[in-house]
Amino acid sequence: MGAAKPQKALARFLAPGAVPGQRVLLDPEESHHLQHVRRLKEGAEILLLDLKGHEFKGRVQRLGRRVWVEVLELVREEAPKAPELVLGLPLLKKDHLSFLVEKAAELGVSRVILYYSRRTVVKPGPNLVPKLGARAAQSLKQCGRLWPLAIDGPKPLSSLAEEETLYKLVAYEKEKSLSLKEALKRIPSKPDKLLFLSGPEGGFSPEEASFLQQKGFLLVHLGDQILRAETAAFYLMSVAHLWFFL
Amino acid sequence: MGAAKPQKALARFLAPGAVPGQRVLLDPEESHHLQHVRRLKEGAEILLLDLKGHEFKGRVQRLGRRVWVEVLELVREEAPKAPELVLGLPLLKKDHLSFLVEKAAELGVSRVILYYSRRTVVKPGPNLVPKLGARAAQSLKQCGRLWPLAIDGPKPLSSLAEEETLYKLVAYEKEKSLSLKEALKRIPSKPDKLLFLSGPEGGFSPEEASFLQQKGFLLVHLGDQILRAETAAFYLMSVAHLWFFL
Known part of the structure; x- marks a missing residue:
């Protein structure tokens, strides 16, 4: 008392x-x-x-x-976070996307680009992007972030690959030599912008993987366990946060 | 054809x-x-x-x-993963625990210890641990991991703090100077065992934080955004995986 x-x-x-x-x-x-x-x-x-x-x-x-x-x-x-982190996120079921968008807001991602690729089976509902935007906005209020999380797409993988940035990474389960950690060490500690691409359920086709490589993406592995699509996306965001923001 | x-x-x-x-x-x-x-x-x-x-x-x-x-x-x-990663996980609502246990299995955590602390409000159901064990087992089958994920507890924070290991880290939102990244750099690259403690909803009380520090835990922050309890737990697992397994 x-x-x-x-x-x-x-x-x-x-x-x-x-x-x-x-x-x-x-x-x-x-x-x-x-x-x-x-x-x-x-x-x-x-x-x-x-x-x-x-x-x-x-x-x-x-x-x-x-x-x-x-x-x-x-x-x-607050100034906008630097580097600008852009996350390429495959179409997944709505609950997973909604969860991941919330986490992207918490973890300082600047922009999420939804994409579809050859093995995508999920069909986006007509209100997917506005709904994800609303979830992201609620997340800002909770975590105290002062800049919005932009949500683009859904667009085809090919057009996402045109995103202009020097540093592009894609998690690809068939890559065996270059780990995400080794790839991060090749990037300057404060790049302006970074594009992280997380793979779809069922993975990229070999043609898609070599297309991405031609477009300047580093193909990286996340270890020898098979990660679910939503795990890999969350993993990329967490690791990028540690690497560039801590 | x-x-x-x-x-x-x-x-x-x-x-x-x-x-x-x-x-x-x-x-x-x-x-x-x-x-x-x-x-x-x-x-x-x-x-x-x-x-x-x-x-x-x-x-x-x-x-x-x-x-x-x-x-x-x-x-x-496969040999058991080294280092042995032990994750101290607060009691959270069942869906979050179930999700996190699945992710712990995918990300090579050896053991999860559920704990409760001063601000814990969730009451564990009588079948919580067997149900989480079943979820972990299903996750093994999916991700191809060959060793089980052990699930202990729920136990009080005080008894979890007695876990024997040289390296103990706890994510604490009021810590301002030592980041998780700096703390990881202080640990040998291949320790035998590591205990990661993720905080509860509502955070640790100041008494709990200083108790953990006395017990040899490094208090670390995860940046200036406020992360939800489930985000912080996943973040710790992902980062530990990158740091020690990649």
């Missing part, structure tokens, strides 16, 4: 365009979340992410289908 | 005690899987894992509630 109650963390909301000293109108989803999930009232303090590297304090001004929030002072700012 | 049909990979079954030249009786679960999921017939060729580092070819001899299999030649053998 008498001890200070631990201060509860303020809830974060997405507010693109927020500027201190002005007010901002939350979109219907964020407004719903504020009013009906978090049950906040007028006058409550919250945090606002402008998705351009800033976190502001805010105060709820008027509830409604769209909530008005007064934007107060800057709490935190 | 005319091209050779690609040979379908033989299905793997668990057969502890299998010895070439003898026959072995599969347990009811494996027998069910063979007959009713894989729909194999008498005479079919399969692969057998003895869970002691050997993969044998086998031939189905007699179907039934328990299937008899003739054990043929050795196909592959």
